[in-house]
Each structure stands twice: as C-alpha cells, then as structure tokens.
Amino acid sequence: MKLTLGFAAGLAGCAAAAQQAAEVYIFPTDADATSTPPSVSPSLARLVLLQRLAPAGKGPSSADIPEGVDVDTVVELMNKYGGEGVPLFGEHSVSPSQLVIMLEGMTGDQIRELGEGLKTKPAFTITDPPGGSAHDKLVKNDFYNVGITNEHKCSLMEVTNPFEERCWSGRSTVARYNVKKQPDVLSDLARQAESLAKLARSGEMETTFVLLPASGEAKQWSDNSHELRRRQFPAEQIISAHENPSESAAPSSPSDADTIFYASTKSIPSCFQSEDSCATSTGNCSGHGSCRNKYANPDGSESKDACYVCHCLSTVSESGSLTHWAGPTCAKKDISVAFWLFFGFTVVMVGVLSMSIALLFNVGEEKLPGVIGAGVSKSK
Known part of the structure; x- marks a missing residue:
C-alpha cells in the first residue's frame, strides 16, 4: 500500500513538472530570434501584454514589477517584446494597431501544429500558465485599465480587420477564443497567418498570439490585485516617459x-x-x-x-x-497669442528703427542755411 501511494505521488510530481507551457508568438517576427525562446513567468508575460496594448503613457508602472524580479531584466524584456517605444527626440511616427489573440484550452499537439502553421518560432514561453478564471480577471481588470473597454464577441475575420470599430478600442483590442468550444478557429487562424504577417511587416497592425494550454490551476496572472488600482495610484512608467x-x-x-x-x-x-x-x-x-x-x-x-x-x-x-x-x-x-504679440512687437520695433535711420539720413542730406555770415558787419 505504501509502495502504491509513493508511486502515485511520484507520477503526480512528474505530471506537474511536465505541465505544458504557454507559447507567445509576435508578428512581426524577430529576425535575430534565438533557437530557444526565453521562458518568463505569468507576471512578466502580463507586463509585456499590457505594454503592447496600452497607449503612450498608460503602460505598466514600477508598482507592477513582481517582488524579487530585477528591474533591468524587466526593462530588457519590455524593450524586446513590448512593442515600439516612444522616441525622446524627433517626430513621433504613427504606431501600428495592436491585436492580441488569446487561444484557451489547447492541447500540446494543437499548440505545436498551430506554431508550425504560423511559420515562426515563439517569441517567448510562459511557464506554469494560469487557468481559465484568471484570464477573465486579466481581461476585465488589467486590460480594461489600459483602455481595452470594448468587450465584444467578434469573429476572427472581424477582429483581424482594424477598421471594424465595434471590435476595437481605439487602436488596440483583445480577442479570446476557447478552442474546445470553437475548434474551427485554429484552421481559420492558420489561413490568415500570412495576411497578418504582411500587415505587421507594413507597420499597419501587429498581432500577438497567446497559446494557452488547458489547465486546472486556480492561480492568477499576478499575485497582486490590480482592479482600478492604476486609476488610484499613478506611478513611474517602466518604459514610456511622461x-x-x-x-x-x-x-x-x-x-x-x-x-x-x-x-x-x-x-x-x-x-x-x-x-x-x-x-x-x-x-x-x-x-x-x-x-x-x-x-x-x-x-x-x-x-x-x-x-x-x-x-x-x-x-x-x-x-x-x-x-x-x-x-x-x-x-x-497654443502659442498663437504669444506669437502674434511677439510678431507685432517685432514689426513695430523694426518700423521705429527704420524711421529713425531714415530721419537721420534726411537730416544729414539737407543743405546748410545761407546765414553763416549774417552776424558779420561789412568793413567800411
């Protein structure tokens, strides 16, 4: 009996250790991607998704960094996978639209086959990913706080169109599909992969695919409660300066x-x-x-x-x-008032200076009056 219990406990430990990791693919692909994608925790993956979806100045803050994680590591991760940064100098270019597609309840074979259909390697993997209830809180709390307020049930064809306003919140949106309930979404996504890659290369729309395995874990994407917190405690931005x-x-x-x-x-x-x-x-x-x-x-x-x-x-x-x-x-x-005041003052001063110089020239060019000898008496 003891041998049986020990064997069962060993099998359970092996199963937990071999839990399927979530994979994250990003279009456009990184040409310098390594053969082995890095593994990150759910908390760090959450920061990357928030950074990609948030408008400038509303991304993750220093308060979102998990305890025990080096800040330099987070900054490096954001610079590599967090999307296009805001330049400190020069004109700002138009940022591409951001689409995040979350596919839940996938098996290991489905993740592998879809990865082959996307014809690229994962940008990174998520170790020990959370379960389904955690995804609800991620979307309704964290994504909502960065501006994804448009809850929709758009099809894959509709959500991949950045001009479909009812599916988008400004220039960002998140789409969730349960593969167990909607198995056709995998084949539809594989067919649209090439067009999504072209949109990403042209700079019009970037797409992030989050392939989440079926998991019964009850843990969350982050240990801290983030509901409405960003509205209450503005903090220092990790990447975007404001x-x-x-x-x-x-x-x-x-x-x-x-x-x-x-x-x-x-x-x-x-x-x-x-x-x-x-x-x-x-x-x-x-x-x-x-x-x-x-x-x-x-x-x-x-x-x-x-x-x-x-x-x-x-x-x-x-x-x-x-x-x-x-x-x-x-x-x-609006500097129009100050500009016109400065412009008017400059015009007046130039006019006064020109008139003064012209007056001096006119005085200098006049002939002297012929009265120099008026006070001199004639000799008799």
Whole structure:
C-alpha cells in the first residue's frame, strides 16, 4: 500500500513538472530570434501584454514589477517584446494597431501544429500558465485599465480587420477564443497567418498570439490585485516617459488629478462616433479638455449626426501662469497669442528703427542755411 501511494505521488510530481507551457508568438517576427525562446513567468508575460496594448503613457508602472524580479531584466524584456517605444527626440511616427489573440484550452499537439502553421518560432514561453478564471480577471481588470473597454464577441475575420470599430478600442483590442468550444478557429487562424504577417511587416497592425494550454490551476496572472488600482495610484512608467502633471486644469474636476498627461503618437480621426471612443483614443484629451459633440443642438441635446472631438481648456500652473492647449488631443501648447504679440512687437520695433535711420539720413542730406555770415558787419 505504501509502495502504491509513493508511486502515485511520484507520477503526480512528474505530471506537474511536465505541465505544458504557454507559447507567445509576435508578428512581426524577430529576425535575430534565438533557437530557444526565453521562458518568463505569468507576471512578466502580463507586463509585456499590457505594454503592447496600452497607449503612450498608460503602460505598466514600477508598482507592477513582481517582488524579487530585477528591474533591468524587466526593462530588457519590455524593450524586446513590448512593442515600439516612444522616441525622446524627433517626430513621433504613427504606431501600428495592436491585436492580441488569446487561444484557451489547447492541447500540446494543437499548440505545436498551430506554431508550425504560423511559420515562426515563439517569441517567448510562459511557464506554469494560469487557468481559465484568471484570464477573465486579466481581461476585465488589467486590460480594461489600459483602455481595452470594448468587450465584444467578434469573429476572427472581424477582429483581424482594424477598421471594424465595434471590435476595437481605439487602436488596440483583445480577442479570446476557447478552442474546445470553437475548434474551427485554429484552421481559420492558420489561413490568415500570412495576411497578418504582411500587415505587421507594413507597420499597419501587429498581432500577438497567446497559446494557452488547458489547465486546472486556480492561480492568477499576478499575485497582486490590480482592479482600478492604476486609476488610484499613478506611478513611474517602466518604459514610456511622461510629464509629471504639475499643472491642473482651470475648470478642474475630481478625476483630473489622477490623469496622466501624454501626447498621443497615433493618427487621430477628425470625428469620433461616441464619447467613449474619443476619450479612449485621445487619453481623455490628454487631461487638458473633454470630448464634446461638435454637432450638438444649441439646447445641449444630441443631434442626429455625432462628431465627438476634444474641446481644449486652459491650465494654471503653480506659479499662476496660464497655458492654453490646442491640437486634436489637446496635447500641444497654443502659442498663437504669444506669437502674434511677439510678431507685432517685432514689426513695430523694426518700423521705429527704420524711421529713425531714415530721419537721420534726411537730416544729414539737407543743405546748410545761407546765414553763416549774417552776424558779420561789412568793413567800411
């Protein structure tokens, strides 16, 4: 009996050790990828996904780094797999759309076959991945906090179209499919792999595939509770630098104090169909305004045609100086008044200087009056 129990315990230990790891593929592929992809913990994989989905200035913060993990390791991981960084100098290019496809309940053979269909190697693997209930919290809490607020049930064909607005939250979205309930999604994804790779190479849309094995584990993607925490405790960004919000809007509201100001690096449409899409895509107008319907009726009621744009406000700094904001996301300082004052002053000063020089020349060119000998008496 004791031998049987010991043998069973040994088998259970071997099964736990041989648990299938999750694999993560990223389009575009890394040409310098090593033959053996690195293995990361679920907490670090979660940071990579948040970094790829979040707008500039709203990615993971230093408070999200798991305890016992070296910060330099996290930064290196983010730089390699976290997507395109924001340049410190020079003009910002338009960032590609970000699509994350999570395939749950996969077997080892399905993961291997789909990996062969994607015709690339995994970017990295996730050791000891969490179970299904953890994925719900990841999407509803963490992804929601970085702007993925559009819960949808779009098909694979619809979600791979970045112009399908009902499936996207601005320029990012997450799609979840359970392979056990939707087995056809594997063949559909293999057929679309080449077109997704072309979109990634052209810089229009990058796709991240998260292949999750069937697991009964009850643990989470992160040990800490992150529901609404990012809204309450803004912290230092790991990768994306942002300004410290030392200025407050003149007509401030309670939510303004928690807003992280950032300049969007994405192309902003001239009109948004809803107030939520406007606030999500512009970062709530960078904290310097609010989204309003340009075609609203004079009495404040909504009109038939909706066109939500940012209505920029002014901010007052601690020193008392007033700053006006402009641009499609209210991220640019409006210097038109200062420019015209400087331009007008310059024109006036140039005019005064020109008139002074002309007056001096005119005086110098005049002939002297013939009265020099007027006071000299004639000799008799």
